[in-house]
Amino acid sequence: MPRTAAESGPHSQTLSRGVRALEVLAESPTPLTIAELAAALDVHRSIAYRIVRTLEDHSLVTRDDSGRLQPGAGLAVLARSVSRDLQSAALPELGRLAAEFRMTAFVAVWDRTECITLATVEPQHNGATLAQHPGTRHPLDRGGPGIAIQSAFGRQEWEQRAPGVPYRPESDESRERGYALSHDEVIPGLSSVAVPLVIPHHRPAALAVVYLGTSVDPAPIGEALVEAAARIVRALG
Numbered sequence: 001m002p003r004t005a006a007e008s009g010p011h012s013q014t015l016s017r018g019v020r021a022l023e024v025l026a027e028s029p030t031p032l033t034i035a036e037l038a039a040a041l042d043v044h045r046s047i048a049y050r051i052v053r054t055l056e057d058h059s060l061v062t063r064d065d066s067g068r069l070q071p072g073a074g075l076a077v078l079a080r081s082v083s084r085d086l087q088s089a090a091l092p093e094l095g096r097l098a099a100e101f102r103m104t105a106f107v108a109v110w111d112r113t114e115c116i117t118l119a120t121v122e123p124q125h126n127g128a129t130l131a132q133h134p135g136t137r138h139p140l141d142r143g144g145p146g147i148a149i150q151s152a153f154g155r156q157e158w159e160q161r162a163p164g165v166p167y168r169p170e171s172d173e174s175r176e177r178g179y180a181l182s183h184d185e186v187i188p189g190l191s192s193v194a195v196p197l198v199i200p201h202h203r204p205a206a207l208a209v210v211y212l213g214t215s216v217d218p219a220p221i222g223e224a225l226v227e228a229a230a231r232i233v234r235a236l237g
Contacts (some may be wrong), residue, residue, distance in 0.1 A: 029067030069123040087159040089235040094121035108145040110204045144192030147180035147204035152196035179222030195225040
C-alpha cells in the first residue's frame with residue numbers, strides 16, 4: 001500500500017535534493033543550467049553543483065554541448081527495473097491496444113496522491129499521437145486511471161487506504177460498467193478509458209488508453225481493456 005508523506009518518517013535532505021533535482025530535470029522541456037536548477041531547488045549554486053557532480057558520477061545526469069543539464073542514460077536502466085515483470089507482461093498488450101484502436105496505451109501505478117505512468121506504447125501511424133511518457137504524473141483524483149484504481153476497492157476500503165484522497169462517485173459507476181471514463185480532466189480535450197490492474201505483490205495500477213475528443217464509442221475499448229488486463233493478471237499469476 002502506498003505511504004503518505006507523513007508516514008515516510010525522517011529522511012536525508014541531501015538525498016531528497018538529489019531526487020528532486022532528477023524530477024526537475026525530467027519535467028523540464030529543455031536542458032537547464034546550474035543556475036536554473038539551483039533556483040528550482042531553492043539552494044545555492046554551489047550546493048546544486050555538488051548534487052549534479054554526484055548524479056553525473058552515476059550517469060543519472062549528463063550535460064549537452066553547451067553545458068546544460070539533462071537526464072542521463074543511467075535513468076533508463078533504473079526505469080527498466082521498476083516493476084519489471086509487470087512491464088514485460090503489459091507491453092505486448094499495450095502494443096495490441098495501440099495498434100487496434102490507434103490510441104496511446106499505457107499502464108499507470110498508484111503512488112501516494114498521484115498516478116505515475118509506468119509503461120506506454122504509441123500507435124504506429126502517420127497521424128497525430130498523444131505522448132504519455134513513462135514517469136508522467138497526474139493527480140490520482142483526476143482522469144480515468146485514478147477512477148479505475150478506486151473502483152477496484154470501493155468507498156469504505158479506499159477511505160481506509162487513502163484518507164487524503166477523495167473517493168469519486170464515478171468509481172462506483174465504473175465498477176458496475178466494467179471500465180472508467182474521463183474527459184477534460186488531466187489535459188483539456190483528452191478522453192481516457194481505463195480498467196484496474198490489481199495484482200498480488202504489485203502496487204494498484206490501471207490499464208488505459210487516451211485519445212482526443214469524445215466521438216469514439218468507449219464500449220469496445222473498455223471490453224478490450226478488460227480482456228487485456230485479465231491476460232496481464234494471468235501472466236503474472
